[in-house]
Amino acid sequence: MSETAGDPHGSGRRMTLDEAKRYVLDAARARGIAAEVLGSRARELTARSHQQRIEQITQAVQGGIGVRVVVDGRMGYGYSEELSTAALDWMLNEAIDNAHLQTETDKFLPDGTDVGRHDLVGDGLAAPLESKVRTALGFEGTLREDKRVKQVMFASYTEREGDVTLGSTQGAEGAYRRGVAGVMASVVMQEGESLKQSWDADWVRDIRTLDPAHTALDFTQRTGRLLGARPLQTGRYTAYFEPKAFAQLLAAFWPMWSGRSVREGKSRLAGKRGERIASSLVTLIDDPLLADGLATRPFDAEGEPGRPLTLVDDGVLTNFFTNSETARALALPNTGHAARHYRGVVDISPSNFYVKPGAGIRMDTGVIVAEISGVHAGTNSISGDFSVQALGLWAENGEVVYPVENFAVAGDFLTLLMNISAVDAALKWEFMGRMAVGTPTIAVTDLSFAGV
Amino acid sequence: MAMLTDSLVSDVLAYARERGADFAELYVERWKRRALRVLNDEVKEATSGVEYGAGLRLFYGDEVAYAYTNDLTREGLLEIAQSLTGLKGQGGRVDRRGRGGLDFRKAAPQGLHAPAVPWEEHDKRYRLDRLREGQAGARVAPEIRQVESFLLEWDQEVLVANSEGTWTEDRRVRTRHIVQTVAQDGGEVQTGFYGPGLSVGLELFERFPPREVGRTSGEQAMTNLRATPAPAGTYPVIIGNAFGGVIFHEAVGHLLETTSVAKKASVLSDKIGEQVASPAVTYIDDGTTPHGWGSSEFDDEGMPVERTVLIENGVLKSYMVDRWGALRTGYRATGSGRRQDYTLAPTSRMRNTFIAPSDTPVGNLFEMVDFGLFAKSMRGGQVKPGSGEYNFGTQECYIIRHGRIEEPVRGAMLLGKGPDTISKVVAVANDLATGPGMCGSLSGFLPVEVGQPHVLVSAIVVGGEAPNPAAGSVMR
Numbered sequence: 001m002s003e004t005a006g007d008p009h010g011s012g013r014r015m016t017l018d019e020a021k022r023y024v025l026d027a028a029r030a031r032g033i034a035a036e037v038l039g040s041r042a043r044e045l046t047a048r049s050h051q052q053r054i055e056q057i058t059q060a061v062q063g064g065i066g067v068r069v070v071v072d073g074r075m076g077y078g079y080s081e082e083l084s085t086a087a088l089d090w091m092l093n094e095a096i097d098n099a100h101l102q103t104e105t106d107k108f109l110p111d112g113t114d115v116g117r118h119d120l121v122g123d124g125l126a127a128p129l130e131s132k133v134r135t136a137l138g139f140e141g142t143l144r145e146d147k148r149v150k151q152v153m154f155a156s157y158t159e160r161e162g163d164v165t166l167g168s169t170q171g172a173e174g175a176y177r178r179g180v181a182g183v184m185a186s187v188v189m190q191e192g193e194s195l196k197q198s199w200d201a202d203w204v205r206d207i208r209t210l211d212p213a214h215t216a217l218d219f220t221q222r223t224g225r226l227l228g229a230r231p232l233q234t235g236r237y238t239a240y241f242e243p244k245a246f247a248q249l250l251a252a253f254w255p256m257w258s259g260r261s262v263r264e265g266k267s268r269l270a271g272k273r274g275e276r277i278a279s280s281l282v283t284l285i286d287d288p289l290l291a292d293g294l295a296t297r298p299f300d301a302e303g304e305p306g307r308p309l310t311l312v313d314d315g316v317l318t319n320f321f322t323n324s325e326t327a328r329a330l331a332l333p334n335t336g337h338a339a340r341h342y343r344g345v346v347d348i349s350p351s352n353f354y355v356k357p358g359a360g361i362r363m364d365t366g367v368i369v370a371e372i373s374g375v376h377a378g379t380n381s382i383s384g385d386f387s388v389q390a391l392g393l394w395a396e397n398g399e400v401v402y403p404v405e406n407f408a409v410a411g412d413f414l415t416l417l418m419n420i421s422a423v424d425a426a427l428k429w430e431f432m433g434r435m436a437v438g439t440p441t442i443a444v445t446d447l448s449f450a451g452v
Numbered sequence: 453m454a455m456l457t458d459s460l461v462s463d464v465l466a467y468a469r470e471r472g473a474d475f476a477e478l479y480v481e482r483w484k485r486r487a488l489r490v491l492n493d494e495v496k497e498a499t500s501g502v503e504y505g506a507g508l509r510l511f512y513g514d515e516v517a518y519a520y521t522n523d524l525t526r527e528g529l530l531e532i533a534q535s536l537t538g539l540k541g542q543g544g545r546v547d548r549r550g551r552g553g554l555d556f557r558k559a560a561p562q563g564l565h566a567p568a569v570p571w572e573e574h575d576k577r578y579r580l581d582r583l584r585e586g587q588a589g590a591r592v593a594p595e596i597r598q599v600e601s602f603l604l605e606w607d608q609e610v611l612v613a614n615s616e617g618t619w620t621e622d623r624r625v626r627t628r629h630i631v632q633t634v635a636q637d638g639g640e641v642q643t644g645f646y647g648p649g650l651s652v653g654l655e656l657f658e659r660f661p662p663r664e665v666g667r668t669s670g671e672q673a674m675t676n677l678r679a680t681p682a683p684a685g686t687y688p689v690i691i692g693n694a695f696g697g698v699i700f701h702e703a704v705g706h707l708l709e710t711t712s713v714a715k716k717a718s719v720l721s722d723k724i725g726e727q728v729a730s731p732a733v734t735y736i737d738d739g740t741t742p743h744g745w746g747s748s749e750f751d752d753e754g755m756p757v758e759r760t761v762l763i764e765n766g767v768l769k770s771y772m773v774d775r776w777g778a779l780r781t782g783y784r785a786t787g788s789g790r791r792q793d794y795t796l797a798p799t800s801r802m803r804n805t806f807i808a809p810s811d812t813p814v815g816n817l818f819e820m821v822d823f824g825l826f827a828k829s830m831r832g833g834q835v836k837p838g839s840g841e842y843n844f845g846t847q848e849c850y851i852i853r854h855g856r857i858e859e860p861v862r863g864a865m866l867l868g869k870g871p872d873t874i875s876k877v878v879a880v881a882n883d884l885a886t887g888p889g890m891c892g893s894l895s896g897f898l899p900v901e902v903g904q905p906h907v908l909v910s911a912i913v914v915g916g917e918a919p920n921p922a923a924g925s926v927m928r
Contacts, residue, residue, distance in 0.1 A: 014523050050715070056516040057539050059532070062505065062795055063522060077499035081522045082482075087502065098498035101488075101576050129539070151717045151838065188717050188838030195719065197838030234684045236918050264491055265598045266634060268641055345489075345497040377832035377845030378865045378915075382634055383641045383676075387865035387915040389834075389843035408843070408865045408915020410684065450684030450915040 015083045017041055020065045021167050024088055028069060029169055033096065034109045036168035038301060038342050039065040047133045048156040049140040054133055055154070063163075066342030069095045073105035079342050110324035110334070112172020112303040120178040120296060124206040125159050132157050135212050139183045142216035148224050150195070153186035155216075159207070164297075172303035180294055180431065181207045183215055191227035196391070198223040198371065200244075203294050203431040226370065226391050229405035232451035238366030238421070239409060239447040240395070243428035245369045247437040249386065250353065251430075252379040253413045257284075257311050257319075258348045259326030259337075266382045268414060269317060277317045278417035283356035284312040286321070288336065293352035294429060294436035301346055304336035321348045339434060354438030358423025361443050368393040368400065369409060384413045387450075407451035419445045455480045455611050456506075456524065458619075462554040464508065464529045465615045471537035473510035473517075477614040479752065480506045480524065481794045486605040488576075490583045492598060498576070505794040508532050512540055514779050518797040556619035559756075561749040564742060567625045567653025571605060574654055579603055582662045583629070589666025590633045590644075593674050598634035599666065603627075604649070612754035620754035626745065626899060627656040628888060631666045635673035642862065644673030645831075645847055649888040649899070651743045672829065672848050675860045682849060682864035682916030688824035688878075689866060689912045690817055690852065695830050695887030697806055697902035702833035702842040703870035704735060708762050708770075709788075709800040710777025711894055712837040719840040719871055720768065728768045729874035732810065735763040737772055739787055739803035745888035746803040746900040753789035753798055760786045762805075774800040792896025799895040806903030809884040817879050817908045819855045825864060825914055826850045826857055832889065835870065843867035843915075865915040873909060881906040 015023065017039035028035035041063030048056040064081035069092070076099030078091040140155035161179035166172055184201035200222075202215040241249070261267035269277060288297050288306030299305045302324055311319050322330065323338035323346060339349030371391045378388040387410035393400045424440035461478055468476035483503040489496045506529060507520040517540050519532040583601040590599040606626040613619045628649025635642050646669040648660040691699055704720075712718035720728060729735070739757030741747050751757055753775050761769050773781070774789035777800045790801035818826075826849060833844025846864045850857045886903030 014525060014528070053515060055514075056518060056797065057536075058518040058520075058797070059535055059539065060518075060520040060795065061522070062520065064503075066501075075497075077497060079499070079501035080504075082502055082504040083522075087504075091501070094500035097576065098500060101498050101580060102495040104494050151715055153712065153715060153717045153838065186717075186838075195839040197717075197836035197841075199836075234686075234918050264600075265636075268639070343501055343503070345499055373836070373841075374834045374843035374845060374865060374867070377830075377834070378843065379845075380643060382643050385863045387845065387863045389841070389865060389867040389915070406841070406868065406913055408684070408867055408913060410681075410863055410865065410915050410917060448684055448916070448918040450913060450918065452686050452913075 017063060017065060017165055020083045020088060021165055023085065024065065024067055024092060025167055025169055027092055034070040034169050035067055036109050036172065037065060037067050038340055039063065039165045040162055040342055042160060042162045044158070044160050045132065046156055046158040047136040048154045049136040050152065050154055052137060052140065054136065064342045066340065067091060067095050068346065069099055070107050070109050071096055071099040073107050074099040074102040075107035076102065077345050109168055109170045110302050111170050112168050115174035115299045115303050115305055117174065118176040118298045120176060121161060125161060125179050125181055127207050135183065135210065139185065139212040139216055142213045143185055143187055143220060146220040146224060148189045148191050148227060149187055149220060150190040151188040153188065155185040157183055166303050174299055174303055176298050178297065180205060181210060182431070183210065183212050185219060187219060187223060189220065189223050189227060194227045194229065196223050196226045201431070205292050205294065222370065225393065226403045226405070229391065229403035232367065232394065232404040232407040232449055234449065234451050236446050236448055238364065239444045240361065240363060240366060240368045241442045241444065242368065242370050243439045243441060244430060245372045246439045246442045247430040248372055248375050249413065250437050250439060251432050252375050253381050254350055254353060255381040257321055259320045259322035259330055259332065260348050262320055263326050263329050268384055272317050275317055276315050277414060278312055278315045279420040280315040281358050281420055281423045282312055282315050282417060283310065285310050285356055286350045286353045288351035290352040294431040295351045295434065297351060300336045300338040301340035302338040304334055304338065306336050306351065309335050321350060323348050350435045352436045352438065354427060355423065355440060355442065357425045357427050357440045360425045361422040361441055363395055363398045365396045367404065367449060368395055372409070386411060386413055407449050410448050410450065416444050416447065421445045455482055455609065458556060460526055460529065461613045464533050465554060465613065467530060467533045468508070468510050468537055469615050472540065473512060473537065475511035475615055477509045477612065477753065478506060479794055480611040481608065483606065483608040483793065488579060488583065488603040490580065490587065490601045493584055493587055495580065503793060507794040507797065508536060509797050510536055510540070514776065516776065516797060520794050554615065554617055556613060557617050558619045559750065560621050561623055564749055565651040565747050567655065569654040571607065571653060582657045586629065586631050586662035586666035589663035590631050590670035592667060592670040595635045595637050595677060596633055596670050596673060597636045600632045602630040610752070612750070612752065614754065618754040620750045622748055622750045624651060624748050625653055626651050627653060629656060629660065629662065629665055631669040633669045633673040635677045637677055640677060642673055642676035644669040644671065644676065646672070647888070649745050651745060651747050675848055676862050679860035679862035682825065682861035682914055684914060684916040684918040686911050686913050688821050689909050689914065690821065690824065690826045691907045691909065692828040693883050693905050694885035695889065695902060696827065696907070697886065697904035698830050698833050698844055698889060699866065700735060700807055700904060701802065701805055701902045702835040702844055703873045705802050705805050706835045707837045707840065707870055708772055710771050710773045710781055710783065711799045713771050714777050714780040718837040723768050726768055727766050728871065729763050729766040730877040731766040732877050732880045733763055733766050733874055734808035736761050736808060737802055737805040741804045741901065744804040744901050751787045751789045752791045755785060755787045755789065757787040757803060772800045772802060774798055790895060790898050792898060796896045799893065801893065801895060801898055802891060802900050804886065804901035804903070806884060806886055807880060807905065807907065809882045809905040810880045811882050812879055814881040814883055814906045817881055817906055818852060820878065820908060821852045822854060824852045826852050827864070827866060840870040842870050861916065863916055866912045867915060868912050873912060876910045878908045878910050
């Protein structure tokens with residue numbers, strides 16, 4: 001019996017995701033409609049330490065189901081976190097109603113197969129709660145050992161585990177489970193009048209490979225070296241983008257390789273397959289199956305199995321990311337990069353996206369860009385323009401001389417790719433939720449810096 | 453309309469109190485959302501959904517335990533209460549008060565921001581027609597290649613109940629219409645953006661006629677297509693009104709939230725009563741603005757929202773304080789506890805934040821500038837409260853020479869340190885306007901309004917293009 005008052009959907013009984021998936025697909029079949037259902041359930045645990053106490057602990061389960069339907073070549077979407085029959089009926093009706101709104105009649109659901117059930121987690125997140133809490137406390141403790149640390153805003157341990165289940169009236173069927181664990185912190189450091197705040201995180205697939213003490217030392221070392229920064233003279237210099245900074249640029253500009261951007265006239269790379277678009281030192285790869293990859297997945301949001309894809313090969317544009325719709329529209333192969341959260345629509349996303357490591361860098365004179373910020377407002381993946389705030393170090397003849405601050409670095413991303421003069425040999429990964437971005441340090445000549 | 457019964461809510465709160473929590477709060481939400489994306493007159497995506505869940509927050513002193521679930525049955529809610537109290541241990545204390553039913557003091561919204569034209573008034577076809585008007589309005593020149601429109605409709609029902617007997621219901625209806633335009637000339641591609649939104653229903657289309665929304669976006673893309681890269685350096689900047697207020701949202705607003713103030717992790721901690729800005733600056737955070745994008749009747753902790761004067765004539769008057777912040781700092785809570793949705797615990801956040809106008813005409817500001825930048829329209833920004841370092845992107849800019857607005861420039865990011873920038877405010881004009889944005893922080897992404905009149909700052913770092921020595925030698 002339900003105690004949910006005034007519930008317009010009647011019964012409060014909650015189905016499992018698989019039950020809900022079957023219910024919606026059966027209802028769609030009964031009405032002669034093509035439908036695809038994506039369900040997911042995410043579990044989260046976060047322990048946040050502040051001044052050696054667990055200031056906040058969060059434990060949660062969240063899930064829901066999303067549907068897309070095709071009616072007479074028109075597509076519509078719906079979703080629900082309320083898994084009652086009435087709520088699912090409402091969702092399906094809205095999706096059908098939304099489909100009727102569409103004017104284009106060339107939409108379709110891809111033919112699918114059974115792509116199996118996969119467990120990518122195993123016992124990777126298995127540890128007693130107490131040891132996870134101790135990880136957060138110990139992490140904060142190590143951060144505070146550096147005397148320049150004025151305040152630790154928070155230091156936390158987080159794990160996320162997600163179950164994804166997919167099914168369609170066109171034969172797609174599959175499920176997987178994946179998870180990550182990580183430590184993150186925001187630290188304010190001070191030396192004299194100089195203050196620097198940084199936010200950093202380190203993620204792994206297997207909790208046993210987390211090394212919070214090492215990560216803490218790395219954080220404080222990387223932020224501490226920026227204390228006492230001086231202004232930078234406005235000018236054009238060689239930039240040495242450290243992995244954390246370059247990963248953010250790649251995460252902002254990857255839509256240039258999205259089949260959707262190409263199709264919608266929002267990518268300057270459209271029509272340039274086979275052309276040189278970057279320095280010959282640049283090879284860009286996406287690998288959804290990467291062992292230990294933070295965004296590894298066996299198949300995409302439409303049930304297309306994952307496989308490695310080279311987007312730029314020695315500077316030459318070779319491929320775009322596609323899903324079933326953009327592949328058909330652009331007459332390209334489906335690369336299996338459909339992405340969808342149940343609340344959203346089918347889009348495109350990289351998985352483990354990385355710059356192939358190069359021969360190494362010999363540093364000369366220029367700016368080591370350690371951090372960039374303002375990326376969401378300071379980059380435009382349609383025009384290619386970027387202008388972002390940065391922090392870093394001034395280097396002369398291969399030696400770091402002093403830290404620099406209060407400057408912006410600006411330019412055009414495609415010009416930047418052409419001006420890459422060296423790629424370091426060591427790859428580092430940043431986890432960005434749906435995707436992971438890997439890059440070594442990258443040297444770029446003749447970049448514009450605005451300071452004093 | 454209540455989403456859960458009194459007795460169920462009371463039992464969940466009592467369960468947590470009995471097992472040692474000093475304070476328990478249940479947040480329940482049903483959020484219907486619709487989104488429509490139209491590209492070049494074709495509907496690309498139409499989606500509808502319902503988000504439905506609850507968040508349980510427990511205080512043990514000033515330590516917080518938080519859990520959320522989509523399972524709003526008695527079993528589901530008691531399960532998260534059990535899991536949380538288990539995580540915190542029993543605390544050796546059993547409190548039997550509240551057992552047998554809390555006597556809730558119920559507060560319901562008066563409909564201060566209720567929609568005049570509710571969803572049901574028009575069908576989806578009507579919405580599509582309005583979006584197409586916007587698309588037509590955006591096609592101001594043959595160079596306009598792409599016009600993309602979004603209509604976002606939110607209807608969020610919220611219940612907040614706590615172990616002190618608070619029972620607050622609120623309903624927030626918000627509508628936003630966005631037009632993004634792409635202009636292309638040869639290999640040059642530039643964009644325009646305009647996206648008004650308010651706590652209203654479909655009357656948004658009357659307040660902001662779609663054709664005008666489109667035209668603004670289209671003209672901006674054309675301006676940027678003609679623009680040259682902004683010159684890099686440090687010089688005076690006049691920041692446009694309305695969404696220009698994002699600079700103070702980043703440079704000052706975030707530094708006044710107790711989230712960082714309580715931990716002394718803001719450069720403006722412990723400065724009440726001190727001169728922190730130029731005397732030209734009065735800065736207000738107002739959750740009560742009728743139909744404001746960031747307005748509501750109650751905050752996400754069940755407290756009535758208010759109008760909070762943060763800075764008056766440059767002197768710091770108040771922080772933005774939530775329950776946790778009040779507990780930690782002793783400052784009075786200001787109805788500023790906000791969260792994206794049930795998956796996040798609330799923190800102190802901005803609502804509708806703006807710089808108060810003076811009586812100085814806008815023209816006077818320009819007359820003060822010999823060479824500078826007019827940042828007419830802004831994109832978002834970012835700040836680190838611990839160092840005060842902020843930045844924000846620009847969407848439409850011009851060079852000012854001898855007080856006149858001259859050629860358009862693009863690609864300028866403005867950056868600096870907040871306390872330094874607010875001390876360099878030379879003048880504030882008389883033309884206050886506001887604009888909607890989405891603000892991201894610890895408790896997620898929230899609708900906020902930012903606003904200001906035109907503001908002149910004597911020096912800001914402008915990240916544009918540094919002179920190219922190679923090009924210079926060709927000139928010679």
